[in-house]
Every structure is written in C-alpha cells, then in structure tokens.
Amino acid sequence: MKSYIGDLVDPKGWLEWSGDFALSTLYYGEYLNRGPGSSTSGRVTWPGYKVIMNETEAGLFTVGNFIQGGVWLNDTGVPYYIGLS
Secondary structure, three states: OOOEOOOOOOOOOOOOOOOOOOOOOOOEEEOOOEOOOOOOOOOOOOOOEEEOOOHHHHHOOOHHHHOOHHHHHHHHOOOOOOOOO
16 A cells, blocks of 8 residues: 555566465455556456555555554564554
C-alpha cells in the first residue's frame, strides 16, 4: 500500500504457489501504489485479488490495525509507519 513498485514486477503481480492451491481463500489487496510496476490493469483475476479503492478499507491492513504493531514493533528496531503515511 502506497509503495513504489519498480518495473521488475511482472504485470500479473502475483504467481500461484502450486497450481490453484489457496486461490479461492487468499486476499491480496493493492492501494495507491506508484511507479512503473504499479499498474493493476494486467494483474491476476483471482477472486481474492482486489484494488482497494478507499482509505478506510486500506486502513484495516496497516501496521497499527492488522498486526497491532504499535504494541510490539518498536522493540524490534524495524522502521515502520503505524498508519497509511
């Protein structure tokens, strides 16, 4: 989300692990990415892949909400954004 994606990314964006394993249960979302590999027009058409269209939905997948990073991530020394910016 809100990331730079270079041209080394295949337009499909994602590859299967093993045939169609887990394609009916996965969720891959993209939100406001930028760069030459960020176009979603050629992405996979799996049911679980989607372009997130609003900040409210994207906010569900931030470090703060999705993994409660504000509680424990500071102790790791890893740099991060708690929200979308």
